[in-house]
Amino acid sequence: MNVLIVHESLFGNTHEIASAIAEGLREGRAPDAGDVRLVHVADAPTVIGDDVDLLLVGGPTHAFSMTRPQTRQDAATKGAAAPRDGIREWIDVVTPRTDLPVVTFDTRIHVKMLPGSAASAAAKALRHRGFDRAERGETFWVQGTSGPLEAGELDRAREWGTTLATRVSHGVG
Incomplete structure (x- = not known):
């Protein structure tokens, strides 16, 4: 079973979490169980292939929701590598x-x-877009706007990835 992880990261914290989730997914599955691909939202496909069995979508919370152009611009003034578009815009165009x-x-x-x-917000937007089986997963904690991640969060993300691998291997997604 193949998993695609699409993430947005401004200060690198969400990327670290997405990578740890990917590690957990790989560790929790049989070696021949399929592929786990991690892509930044800027490189994410707008058509999810039929070979993808589970999609994970993650991003930072800014102003109580997904990032917007203004919150990404504000983050850039604080040193973030802010892309032009985030998961909000990707959800608007993904098939x-x-x-x-x-x-x-x-x-x-x-x-x-x-x-x-x-x-x-992403789960709600994805359901509205037509991904009927979208659900909210986990929140991972950072110490401040730019981070770092709180102690233990990478381990927790890896463990969550392992749990997701079990769900995928049993076909419950």
Whole structure:
């Protein structure tokens, strides 16, 4: 079974999490179980091939949701490598597959009672776009706008990837 992980990362934290999830997926599956591909949103396909059995979509939470042009521009003033488009814009153009399981994830500042999540917003946008099986996955915590990741988050992401591998191998996506 093949997994595609599409992610957006401005300061590198979400990329680190996506890579750890990919490692966990690879570790949790049989060697001949298929491919796990990790792509930045700028390189993500707008048509998801029929060979993809699970799609993961992740990005940073900015202003309580997925990034927007203004929040990416603000991040760039703080040293981020901000792409022109993020997962919000990619979701707007990707061709939906109603049967494809999709799980979202995000990174965000660990502040008590702070509302909003890129993972929740992405899952909702993907369902609205026609990915009927999109669901919100995990949030991974960063210490501040530019990071670093909180202690233990890479291990938690790897473990979550292993859990997802088990779901995929049992065909539940």
